Amino acid sequence: MDQRRIFQFLAERIAAGQPCALVTVLAVQGSAMRNPGTHMAVAADGSFVGSLSGGCIENAVVAEACAALREGAARIVRFGAGSPYLDIRLPCGGGLDIHFQPLASADLPLACLAAIAARQPYTVAIEPAGTTCRSGWHPAPFDPATGTGAYGNWPAARLVLVGHGEGVAALARLALTLGLELDALSPDERALAALRELGLAPRQLERTTDTHLLTSDPWTAIAFLFHDHDWESALLQRALALPQFYVGAMGGRRAHAARCAALSALGVNAAAIATIRAPIGLFHSSRDPDTLALSTLAEIVRAYQAADFGAALG
Secondary structure, three states: OOHHHHHHHHHHHHHOOOOEEEEEEEEEEOOOOOOOOOEEEEEOOOOEEOOOOOOOOHHHHHHHHHHHHHHOOOEEEEEEOOOOOOOOOOOOOOEEEEEEEEEOOOHHHHHHHHHHHOOOOEEEEEEOOEEEEEEOOOOEEEEOOOOEEEEEEOOOOEEEEEEOOHHHHHHHHHHHHHOOEEEEEEOOHHHHHHHHHOOOOOEEOOOOOOHHHOOOOOOEEEEEEOOOHHHOHHHHHHHHHOOOOEEEEOOOHHHHHHHHHHHHHOOOOHHHHOOOEOOOOOOOOOOOHHHHHHHHHHHHHHHHHHOOHHHHOO
């Protein structure tokens, strides 16, 4: 979820006239903290954004990036198991093949930023001729023989909050800390004011049938935090019909049984109703707003990481 700041760093530093390198994990052997396709951005002055480990190789990575910038040529370096760096070992015992690409212009980071802003999938393709950003999700594993690989990126998780009470602002604060995109709908003036204080632009629900205010894409999670469940039915019906990877609703098992009955009466099919995460969150005994927010956000992040967006998009 840190891709935007990595490419923003590259675009800004290059625009300021400072050479930069895009660093990419090509392949992982054994255990490692980060997956193939993970990036770092390194400027010629040694400043950087992102990480490829728990801190055990970052200094060496920056040194290699600066060397690649001085030479003006891409390189692939092995870290960990099988690496020429005999004094650098990953605590997990694994190995990383890492690519260093000096950037002659800001074209690549700007193309990636445009895809991120448009919430469209994009692919970073690494080839001997250079590294490019391609539209769409078209990953290909690293081929050591040719030095090529392609790494697809889905849009970051977006969270839509629908509800009232203190739990709405508590979840918004935590989600903003993690860097999620946020939208919020509420009939509660206090909740709306608290969301505005966080720098958000929430929209007010005037009636239970304001379903047109609810929008999403396949990378959106929708969390319902209503104590008054009469607000939910039409909005939940709308949420289940929209593209999304998660719909969760607050309330105990008895409240959820009543919710399911209300949705069934509206004509929502049983398979769609069964996808609602309720009680919301990973641990269901959460009573205070902050713990409920942590429980809910943890469940949303896990659902995003487990989602097969390729299958969802056909």
